[in-house]
Amino acid sequence: MEIPTLVGAGLIVIGGGLGLGKIGGAAMEGIARQPEAAGKIQTAMIIIGALLEGLAFGALILGK
Amino acid sequence: MVAKKSINFITVLVFALFSISTYADDGEQKPGNKIDTAEEIKEYIAHHLKDSHDFHFYTHNESGKHYSFPLPVIVWTSNGLKTFMSSEFHHDDSGKVVVDQGDTKLVKLHSKIYELEPGETTVSFDADHHATNAHAVLDFSITKSVVGMLLAGLLMLLAFGALARGYKKGKTIPTGFSRVLEPLVIYVRDEIAKPNIGEKKYRKFMGFLLTVFFFIWILNLLGLTPLGFNVTGQIAVTACLAIFTVIIYLFSGTKDFWGHTLWMPGVPYLLRPILAVIELIGFVVIKPFSLLVRLFANITAGHFVVMSLIALMITLKESFGPVASTGMSLVLALFIMVIEILVAFLQAFIFTMLSSLFIGMAVEEHDDHH
Amino acid sequence: MDQLLHDFSPGLFFMQAIILIILIVLMIKFAWKPILDALQTREDGIQDALDSAEKAKLEMANLNADNERLLKEARAERETMMKEAREMKAKMIADAKEEAQAEANKTIENAQAAIESEKKAAVAELKNTVASLSVEIAEKMVKSELSNKDKQLELVNSMLNDAKLN
Secondary structure, rough: OHHHHHHHHHHHHHHHHHHHHHHHHHHHHHHOOHHHHHHHHHHHHHHHHHHHHHHHHHHHHHHH | HHHHHHHEEEEEEEEHHHHHHHHHOOOOOOOOOOOOOOHHHHHHHHHHOOOOEEEEEEEEEOOOEEEEOOOOEEEEEOEEEEEHHHHHHHHOEEOOOEEEEEEEEEEEEOOOOEOOOOOOOOOOOOOOOOOOEEOOOEEEEEEEHHHHHHHHHHHHHHHHHHHHHHHOOOOOOOOOOOHHHHHHHHHHHHHHHHHHOOOOOOHHHHHHHHHHHHHHHHHHHHHOOOOOOOOOOHHHHHHHHHHHHHHHHHHHHOHHHHHHHHHOOOOOOOHHHHHHHHHHHHHHHHHHHHHHHHHHHHHHHHHHHHHHHHHHHHHHHHHHOHHHHHHHHHHHHHHHHHHHHHHHOOOHEEEHHHHHHHHHHHOOOOHHHH | HHHHHHOOHHHHHHHHHHHOOOOOHHHHHHHHHHHHHHHHHEEEHHHHHHHHHHHHHHHHHHHHHHHHHHHHHHHHHHHHHHHHHHHHHHHHHHHHHHHHHHHHHHHHHHHHHHHHHHHHHHHHHHHHHHHHHHHHHHHHHHHHOOOOHHHHHHHHHHHHHHHHOO
């Protein structure tokens, strides 16, 4: 792999990581505030996480 | 009772497979070379991640014997359909062994079958190691992935058929292994289908959603066994699953859905065609693409990481000694393996979840805002 | 991307599509349809059982309320009966009392009337006795005082009129 590809992959991973961190953090906060809604929050978190993951993987694969 | 019988059947099947493997194909090849350099490991992993035409278990180092059993090759060449067993390639994967099928000469190169141009007898390569005088053929072989799919399908039919037969016999509460399966079916119905598609319409899509969920899950788990399946890591497989979802939600789309997609109400008229294009691309290209890439990439990455961690045993032997490197690789691989078991479920769940979400978007009635 | 497209095997795609279609059809026929139907029936059965239990509970409550009502009615009836009886008793006592009183009054009245008549008779008798006595006296006097007989009788009469009894 050439350097630009690696840098791009790194950027994607940074972006994805930030996004996942934000989702996870917000979900944790939500669960802490409303423990009875934990199930719903978890499902929503997983779906958003999956969408983000799809985006990141798409970018990684397009760049490969 | 039925579950017990089916388990016995599976055991017999597995033993049968192994017994075949021990005597099948004792081709005298170049002695099996030990894999101990980084390049070889890389190549080995790349080879594993691809589909293969035979079921390879193990190669004996000294004798060079391959313990594997061949699978049928079915290819559509320029001279029609050709079928033969993959043992004819003698485990060659570099295009050296030419299989002569009368009017057609076939070689296998990096897990793909190529047909030599007429008149050629050996493959010649260009600088990038691409074959120059051969072209790929349509390959309908019963490859390892196809075997995996058939196995998963068989397992599903046996397990859920037993559950269904239990109900038919008048048992209201399943017993044995079926008791584990019933909550899973209820989980898919109540947590995935009903909330996303809606109480009224979910029933029509349950067949697809349940099948896809368990199919992906079983294949993901099969990928974690030492049998070496990597079915859901084949882009063709995930693409097929995603395209099924697309076909289902495009064909079950309501008038409302098409109205909202192609002529979005409440937006300036100039913007509507642009929005229609964006929405269409989203539904036809981006959503299935993200579905197929997510599953493919997760499983491929998982296999890659697990195999790399196992390979640490070899690559770190120089610097840490055999015991430390083996221990380290075992601990790390075990850790990732546990995560992979979670990922195996999660990816099946996500695929089904998003499929039902998209189907739910397509069948939704928007009577609340008109 | 190129690598990905290179790895994409149309044959595998085709095989997968066929296997998946067959699997979906088989699974729907042999597994999902019976399983989902059985689950649905079971859930409906449970729902029915719950509903009927609820209904039975309601009926029980109704029955209890009925019993309670009947009991209350009976109690009220008893109460009224007791009250009536008590009233009747009181009335009987009062009646008896009244009758006795009336009887007593009548007896007293009778007695008084008898006394009165006795008294009257006694007085009349006394009057007669006195008159005859007086006449006798007068006769005796007249007999003794024959000379002045007329004068004497006149005197006696006037004296008798003066000494009116009562």
